[in-house]
Amino acid sequence: MPLYIHALACAFGLGSWVAINGLWVELPLIVNVLPEGWDLPSYLTVIIQLANLGPLLVTLMHKLCPSRQREKLVIYAVLVIGVSACLLLTAFWKRTTVILGELHSTAFFILTFFLALVDCTSSVTFMPFMMQLPAKYITTYFIGEGLSGFIPGLVALGQGVGISKCVNVSQSSTNMSQPGEEIYVVETQYLPPNFSPEIFFVFLAVMTTISLGAFAALNKVPRTFELSTENLVQEADVVATACAGLDNPGMNESKTSKDDEESEPAKPVLVKSKYSLSQKAFIYFMVVWVNGATNGLLPSVQTYSCMPYGNLAYHLSAALASVANPIACIIAMFLPKRSLVFLGLLCLMGTGFGGYNMAMAAMSPCPLLQDSPVGDVIIVVSWILFTGLLSYVKVMVGVILRDESHSALVWCGAAAQTGSMVGSLVMFPLVNVYHLFQSGDICSTVCPL
Incomplete structure (x- = not known):
């Protein structure tokens, strides 16, 4: 029975972020078809921020009319919507x-x-449900949540998107002095992928369906496996819960006998903050900056930084960066480092890689080392390290604030959303209104030496 529940918890976690992660790794193929072209990621970052209306409504529902049965109905509803949309x-x-x-x-x-x-x-429905089960299943759920980004990335790599070649194509001359004369122009031709986007979307629907089935089965788990939220909070892994951004109002209490617990209500213990005001300001600055960079600023220009190196480079950077996120989360779960100096250095390193990515986007369609395999490798590795390093910082900062207080974690969520929203809103007009970033064709674009 425990192995069975572990499998269900992992399968349930698959449905957490599989759809958006899947769309992001499929963008290298989609941008060549849809009319927005290279501007498409900037639209998606804004749309994803608008979708935070869902968590807001669920939070209001919890405050106004809390009900465990209603929470289950919300989870059923969102998973069915996910399957239908795919x-x-x-x-x-x-x-x-x-x-x-x-x-x-x-x-x-x-x-x-x-x-x-x-x-x-x-993010605000799956974890509260998992808190009804013993703490040992929480880690398994987070493994499933990590796989929701890892599996679509691997499938997208197997799809074989990005193989292209430059072909001389003959066209009739429009020159009036030489009508009908054939001229040759160089065009980029993309080889067909191993399977179409339609099949990939069906795959996303299947993964979401698996999550839906696992949730239905978890509701049938014998009640002997349930624990109260209070007990779970004391047992749950700190890093795992913070990785999902879940607030934890539980506090450590001294052990008392059963008779004392029954006769005297538990009293919260006020714990003095470990950090000074300036340290807290630095922590919240990292929250705003990391979320703004990873959710708004850089994703909006990923096409411009990668596509000049070829569709394969863009495909690898999108897929492997998506894989780097859950891997960084898992590393943070098992190797947590709370030193603010260490996290600051990681944030600075990640920002450096992000700065390189932004610089290459600004130089599009003629970035550095465009015609060299070294340039392809550097841009892909830069995107992986940018995502991985800042994802680790994001998780550990959440852990730090989670241990401070309930209100600290609430402000952490507000700072994260503020950073993401500002990053998206800043980049959208720069990309789509002022057109500060230029697209190009790897075969036909002539760059100065």
């Missing part, structure tokens, strides 16, 4: 409409919003 993507992701005289991927944006709504809402 299936609808298979039929409508290419559909476009004309808005203000320009073609836009309206259907894709709407369905992406619902997928983001599902994944954002999972």
Whole structure:
């Protein structure tokens, strides 16, 4: 029975962020089809931020009318919506409409919003449900949550997206003095992937369905496996809960006998903060900056920093960076380091790699080492280290604030959302209104030596 529940907890965690992670690693193929082209990631970052309406509504529901049964219905609803949106993507992701005289991927944006709504809402619904089970199953759930980013990344790599070649294509001359004369131009031709985006979206629907089935089975678990939230909080792994951004109002209490517990209500113990005001300001600054960089600033220009090196480089950077996130979370669970100096150095290193990525995006379509395999390797590794280092910092800062107090973690969530929102809103006009970043074709773009 314990192994069975471990398997269900892991499968349940698969549905947490699989849809958005899946869309992100599929972007190298989608950007070549949809009319937004290289601007598509900047649209997605804003849509994902708008989807935080889901957690807000769930939080209000918990405050106004808390009910464990209602929480289960919300989880069923969001998973069903996730499965439906993935299936609808298979039929409508290419559909476009004309808005203000320009073609836009309206259907894709709407369905992406619902997928983001599902994944954002999972952060405030899945973990409270898992807290009804013994603490040993929490770690297994987080393994499943990590796999929700790892598996789509591997599948996308197996899809074989990004293999392209430059081909001379003949065209009729438009020169009036030499009408009909054939001229040759160089075009980029992408070889077909091993399977289509439609099949990939079906795969995402299957993973979400597995999560839905696992949740239904977990509801059938014998009640002897349940523990109260108070007991779970004392036993749960600190890093694991912070990795999901879950607040923990529980406090350490001195051990008392059963008779004392029954006769006298528990009294909270006030713990003095370990950090000074300046240290707390630094911690919250890291929260704002790390979330702003990883959720808003850099994802908006990933196409511009990677596509000049070829679609394969973009594909590898998107897939492997998505894999780096859950791996960093798992490393933080087993090798936590709370030193602010150490975390500051990691934040600085991650920012350095992010700065390189941003610089290459600003230099598009002619970044450094564009025609060298070394340039391809550097940009892919830079994206992996940028994501991995800042993901580790993000987790450990959450752990630190989680141990401070309930209100500290609430402010941590607010700072994270503020950073993500500001990063997305800053980059959207720069990319889509002022067009500060330029796209190009790896075969036809001529760069100065």
